[in-house]
Amino acid sequence: xxxxxxxxxxxxxxxxxxxxxxxxxxxxxxxxxxxxxxxxxxxxxxxxxxxxxxxxxxxxxxxxxxxxxxxxxxxxxxxxxxxxxxxxxxxxxxxxxxxxxxxxxxxxxxxxxxxxxxxxxxxxxxxxxxxxxxxxxxxxxxxxxxxxxxxxxxxxxxxxxxxxxxxxxxxxxxxxxxxxxxxxxxxxxxxxxxxxxxxxxxxxxxxxxxxxxxxxxxxxxxxxxxxxxxxxxxxxxxxxxxxxxxxxxxxxxxxxxxxxxxxxxxxxxxxxxxxxxx
Amino acid sequence: xxxxxxxxxxxxxxxxxxxxxxxxxxxxxxxxxxxxxxxxxxxxxxxxxxxxxxxxxxxxxxxxxxxxxxxxxxxxxxxxxxxxxxxxxxxxxxxxxxxxxxxxxxxxxxxxxxxxxxxxxxxxxxxxxxxxxxxxxxxxxxxxxxxxxxxxxxxxxxxxxxxxxxxxxxxxxxxxxxxxxxxxxxxxxxxxxxxxxxxxxxxxxxxxxxxxxxxxxxxxxxxxxxxxxxxxxxxxxxxxxxxxxxxxxxxxxxxxxxxxxxxxxxxxxxxxxxxxxxxxxxxxxxxxxxxxxxxxxxxxxxxxxxxxxxxxxxxxxxxxxxxx
Numbered sequence: 001x002x003x004x005x006x007x008x009x010x011x012x013x014x015x016x017x018x019x020x021x022x023x024x025x026x027x028x029x030x031x032x033x034x035x036x037x038x039x040x041x042x043x044x045x046x047x048x049x050x051x052x053x054x055x056x057x058x059x060x061x062x063x064x065x066x067x068x069x070x071x072x073x074x075x076x077x078x079x080x081x082x083x084x085x086x087x088x089x090x091x092x093x094x095x096x097x098x099x100x101x102x103x104x105x106x107x108x109x110x111x112x113x114x115x116x117x118x119x120x121x122x123x124x125x126x127x128x129x130x131x132x133x134x135x136x137x138x139x140x141x142x143x144x145x146x147x148x149x150x151x152x153x154x155x156x157x158x159x160x161x162x163x164x165x166x167x168x169x170x171x172x173x174x175x176x177x178x179x180x181x182x183x184x185x186x187x188x189x190x191x192x193x194x195x196x197x198x199x200x201x202x203x204x205x206x207x208x209x210x211x212x213x214x215x216x217x218x219x220x221x222x223x224x225x226x227x228x229x230x231x232x233x234x235x236x237x238x239x240x241x242x243x244x245x246x247x248x249x250x251x252x253x254x255x256x257x258x259x260x261x262x263x264x265x266x267x268x269x270x271x272x273x274x275x276x277x278x
Numbered sequence: 279x280x281x282x283x284x285x286x287x288x289x290x291x292x293x294x295x296x297x298x299x300x301x302x303x304x305x306x307x308x309x310x311x312x313x314x315x316x317x318x319x320x321x322x323x324x325x326x327x328x329x330x331x332x333x334x335x336x337x338x339x340x341x342x343x344x345x346x347x348x349x350x351x352x353x354x355x356x357x358x359x360x361x362x363x364x365x366x367x368x369x370x371x372x373x374x375x376x377x378x379x380x381x382x383x384x385x386x387x388x389x390x391x392x393x394x395x396x397x398x399x400x401x402x403x404x405x406x407x408x409x410x411x412x413x414x415x416x417x418x419x420x421x422x423x424x425x426x427x428x429x430x431x432x433x434x435x436x437x438x439x440x441x442x443x444x445x446x447x448x449x450x451x452x453x454x455x456x457x458x459x460x461x462x463x464x465x466x467x468x469x470x471x472x473x474x475x476x477x478x479x480x481x482x483x484x485x486x487x488x489x490x491x492x493x494x495x496x497x498x499x500x501x502x503x504x505x506x507x508x509x510x511x512x513x514x515x516x517x518x519x520x521x522x523x524x525x526x527x528x529x530x531x532x533x534x535x536x537x538x539x540x541x542x543x544x545x546x547x548x549x550x551x552x553x554x555x556x557x558x559x560x561x562x563x564x565x566x567x568x569x570x571x572x573x574x575x576x577x578x579x580x581x582x583x584x585x586x587x588x589x590x591x592x593x594x595x596x597x598x599x600x601x602x
Contacts (some may be wrong), residue, residue: 002394006389006392007389007390007392008387009389010386010389010390011390013380013386014375014382016384017377017378017382018375018377018378021377022377023379024440040354041338081400089373089375089376090369090371090372090373091373091374091375092336092373093367093369094367094369094373094387094429095387095390096338097336097337097361097362097365097366097367097369098336098362098387098390098391099360099362099391099392100390101359114449135460224329235338235339235340239333239338239339240299240333240339242299242300
């Protein structure tokens with residue numbers, strides 16, 4: 001069955017409405033960005049004009065790295081809840097009995113998390129950039145404006161957000177406990193972040209080509225992750241929590257005493273006959 | 279396609295269905311068919327395999343062995359999407375999104391079914407379950423009974439040919455359960471085939487054309503009255519004002535009476551006897567005459583009445599006994 005955009009839109013709309021009305025998600029999505037915005041902004045505004053260029057550079061690196069945590073952690077936490085949370089509430093099974101395809105559900109759920117996460121990521125960088133340009137002393141403002149990490153961050157925000165979404169969704173389809181899913185997805189979102197950190201802190205020389213290669217690699221991984229998560233989204237596993245058993249091809253050889261469908265329509269199946277048959 | 283029940287086209291056809299989870303067999307070699315428009319009760323204790331059977335027929339999980347067809351479509355990966363389009367499943371838990379209104383819940387499912395005229399269908403479904411005035415309420419603000427109604431409205435959206443209701447009155451108070459019974463009766467009137475999984479035997483007896491009793495494998499199947507007749511010997515319940523001095527002399531040798539036993543221990547008050555008979559209607563006059571001749575004060579003579587619960591307990595006790 002080909003994916004229906006109408007169904008995907010319906011999933012996105014439902015997910016966004018639920019997020020908007022979920023106080024916990026709204027609070028988490030608001031508090032984390034505020035923390036990761038205030039800390040680097042204060043750090044930048046605190047730099048004195050006469051600060052050494054190495055101090056200035058270090059502060060700018062840290063300040064531009066911290067906001068990158070938001071587009072990774074926020075979608076990872078939300079995605080981790082997305083499937084296991086529905087299963088917890090008993091809402092998943094009715095959805096799985098409809099004709100919605102697994103790809104439609106997965107894409108819809110992923111998009112509903114990805115879009116606000118990326119918007120939030122850009123918003124944080126936008127606000128940070130605006131404040132530093134308006135309020136920091138001119139030398140510091142220029143250092144932020146010319147930092148190579150700034151354009152890199154703009155590219156990495158959607159890629160890291162996508163990684164967080166897929167890791168969270170993949171874990172959410174396999175784990176049966178919401179809290180375990182969220183903790184595991186935070187751990188799962190760390191590897192690309194570690195690479196970004198190495199570059200931001202110049203432990204890995206952040207050349208254009210290295211950044212481009214990393215971005216390309218993440219893009220490929222994100223694309224493949226979509227397919228992997230869609231495969232993990234197995235109805236039987238989601239409903240029963242156990243791995244699907246391999247089917248024995250029908251028709252099955254009737255054992256001695258087992259009744260054909262026509263026979264079984266007689267009012268009472270003798271329990272003796274059944275016991276023999278079983 | 280073979281027929282079932284009343285002889286019309288089968289809505290559900292199950293043949294030697296088996297489902298194994300690891301080392302545990304949930305459903306073993308089950309075969310039955312359900313006629314189109316029939317209300318079919320599926321009974322059994324906890325862990326009997328009822329929900330697993332519903333999930334297989336709802337194309338949610340695949341059988342380990344055997345085959346099934348729903349609405350004429352074979353259950354399997356190829357027909358799964360089409361089956362889901364033509365059926366509705368109402369699980370035991372209503373499974374409504376608590377932060378969405380009743381209408382938003384229904385809109386979501388109408389979109390997943392890809393239905394045209396969504397608003398009209400939602401309005402019809404809500405009217406059918408008497409929930410039109412609560413359409414804009416968040417589902418978390420509804421009582422359990424109203425949530426069941428909303429779930430039933432959701433199940434009506436796609437105008438299903440077959441509806442699977444898994445314990446629809448579980449946890450409901452008698453009033454709410456009665457309302458749901460009314461809704462199920464309404465489904466029968468609409469010609470929907472209803473596959474009703476339930477613990478409540480009174481519910482099955484009242485609503486179902488036929489019932490099947492499961493305990494991993496199928497124990498029995500038929501109309502409730504057929505099951506009663508075929509499982510229990512026909513008998514007469516006799517109550518007299520005082521215990522008979524020699525019941526063996528009174529009942530022995532009567533035409534159509536095969537045997538008798540006292541239903542209560544001897545005492546000073548009224549006494550009861552259960553007579554095994556070939557035909558209660560024919561035996562009753564002879565029994566009455568014999569009692570009058572013995573100068574017994576007859577309080578009542580009536581055919582024994584067995585409920586579906588008796589049938590169920592007889593079969594399930596038998597199953598449990600054989601397991602032990």
